[in-house]
Amino acid sequence: MGELRLVPAALAVWAAAACAIVFGVRAAVVVVLLCAGIAAVWRAWGQMLMVAGLGAASTIMAWLRLRTAHRWDPAGEIAGTVAGAPKQIASGGYLVRVQVAGVPSPTPVFTDEVPDGVVAGASVVVRGSVSESGAAGVNPYAVNGTVQATGPPEGFARLALHVRETFAAAVERTVGDHAQGLIPGMVLGDTSLQSAGEQQAYVDTGLSHLSAVSGANIAIVTAFAAVLAAAVGLGLRGRVVASTSALLLYAALVGPDPSVLRASVTGLVGLTAVLASRQSEPVHALCLAVIALVLIDSDLAVHYGFALSVAATAGIVALFPLLYRALAKTGWPDILVRALAVAVAADVATMPIVALMAGRVSLVSVVANVLVAPVTGPVTVLGLAAAVCSLAPGGMEAVPLFIVEPLARWVRFVADVGAGLPVATINAAPLYVLVVYGWFLAGVLCGRPRMTLAVAVVCGVVVVKQPPPVEQDHLRAHVVATKDDVEPVPPGTQLVVVLEHGRPHTRPVVTDQGIPVIFPNRDGVATIYPDGTQVLPRRAF
Incomplete structure (x- = not known):
């Protein structure tokens, strides 16, 4: 049970920060006192002191950050640095998180387009209307407007951008269309080559974690480094040093995205636990990671991504x-x-x-993850080798990419088939x-x-x-003669109808924005469900 001794403290730290952000500092104080009181009732005096001390620290850190953020006046132009890659949202616009000096949490900026140069680590100026953020977090503000790049990324951010662009170009030259989007995603978390439909297929099959740098990527990279170190005869300390070096190199290559930094801290805490004891205690290391990360960034306490990783x-x-x-x-x-x-x-x-x-x-997530499990490690490790090779002249990256391509195609195949099933996802x-x-x-x-x-x-x-299918007559349709006329899709379009004749499709079609595309003269009457899932007539298969 010694492995569980930090669980109460980790929960207290997490709950205190979450309550401070959502309900206020007083609620956080009540939660900490309640947790400490429970420990006192059980006469666990050491636990009481630990819970009270760390819980109070979490409350104070969250209070200080909230106080600083609320004192900030975002009126006028906002100058800062892009924190993480811009992300396209369901409305078709983009979300850009901008870190402003002196503000403890990035400011979400919603914009219709992302100009060239607005990348992770770039210096930018934001202009627009400021409103209260609808999401829970330390920063109470959100901006709707425009983002303009004023300077390129510096330091590790510049290196990461160079790696991403070079590797993406190498993948486009070497790999077929079916696997192009997935390989940069699995290796570097770069989803720029993925269409909205492809990303949705990964979400529907529970494979979206493969396209985001997470603890799984860190585990694969550090484990591979440890295996290589053991193969050359290094002891425990040597394996930990090799794993740490691989982790830091990987984090530098991927870039300063907040999710990468969180995954790196988690990995370092785990390695520290291994170094400090001959018998690893994973729950102990996980609790240390939760405590450290929430104290460093109170926003994590209310982030679904953090909760999913820990869970x-x-x-x-x-x-x-x-x-x-x-x-x-x-x-x-x-x-x-x-x-x-x-x-x-x-x-x-x-x-x-x-x-x-x-x-x-x-x-279908369990089955999908089981089917792709054998290829996940090889794609990550060989893909990372290809990314490093792509930085040097000679085209050596083609060799590992040649091996990786069929493995990535298998992952894409599993996602496409799984997402195409009538009950791939359900309301629950x-x-x-x-x-x-x-x-x-x-x-x-x-x-x-x-x-x-x-x-x-x-x-x-x-x-x-x-759920019952939607009535297509009630959808806002964009009707065109051929598939070449689909783009540009008018704003607000809910369905694209292509009138061309030809052979039936073997699977549903969507636009890059995830809008269903139907071909009544090729496939017959397709069935569309409220979540956008499309089922073709049986004869089309």
Whole structure:
């Protein structure tokens, strides 16, 4: 149980920061006092002091940041630095996070277009109307307007931009269209070559984490470095040094995106735990990471991405051994059992949060993650080698990219097929997800893994129903003669209708903005659901 001694303190730090941001500092003080009081009732005096001390520190840090942010006057021009790559949002515009000197949290800027030069680390000037931010966070402001670059990125940000652009160009020259968008995403978190439809397919199948630099990427890179160090005879300290060096190099190549920095800190905390003890305590390291990161950045306490990362890690640490022992009784191949145990553990821990965040969950995420698990590591490691080779003349990056391309095509194939299923995602409330996954977990751990999996499949096919399709006559349609006339798509378009004749499609078509495209003279009458999912007539397959 020594592994759990930091759990109360980590929860207190997290809860204090979240309450300070959402409900106010007084609520945070009440939460800290309540947690410390519970420890006192249990006569855990050491825990009481730790919870009270770290909880108070988290409350004070959040209060100081909130006070500084509210005193800031964003009127007029705003000069700052782009924090992370600009992201396209559902409306078709872009979200650019700008870090202003003296403000503890980036300011979200919503703009219709992103001019050249507005990249991560670039100096920019923002002009527009200031309003209260609708999202919980330290910074209470948001801006709607324009962003203009005033200077290129400096330092590591410039290096990261050069790596991203060079690697993306190498991928475009070497790799086919079907895998071009995924490889930079899996290696460097660069989704610039991905269409909106491709990104949505990864979301629907639970594979979107592959296109974002996260703890999984850090784990793959550091583990590979440790294996190489062990292969040349280095001891524990040598392996940790090699892993740390690989982590820092990887973070420098990827760039100063906040998610990269968070993943790097988590990795460093884990390595420190390994160095300090011969027996690694992953929960202890995870708690240290939560405490350190929330104290450094109070905003993380109210970020879904942070909650998903922590939940996935905790689920794998806590549930993987139990699930592995239960599923091993099936007699299935060990590699399948391990991949299935990891996927189910992560899914059980994260799906309630996904349901709370999006109101929908993926029914194919476990299977999709199991299918792509064997290729994830090779794509990341070989892709990183290709990224390094692309910085030197000679075209040596073509060799690892040649090996990586079919592996990336497999991931894209799994995403496309999974997202094309009629019940790839369903509407679900957090409580419903907890009940269903709790029953599933209980069945597996009680020694009935095969029966539980079979019943889950039957329930997924029989019980789960897709919402009724939308009436296409009520959608705002953009009607064109041929597919070459689709662009530009008028603002507000909900459906694109192409009247050309020809062979039926084998899978649904969407625009780069994710708008469904139907071909009534080629495919017949397609069915469209409220979430944009499109199902073609059976004859088209």
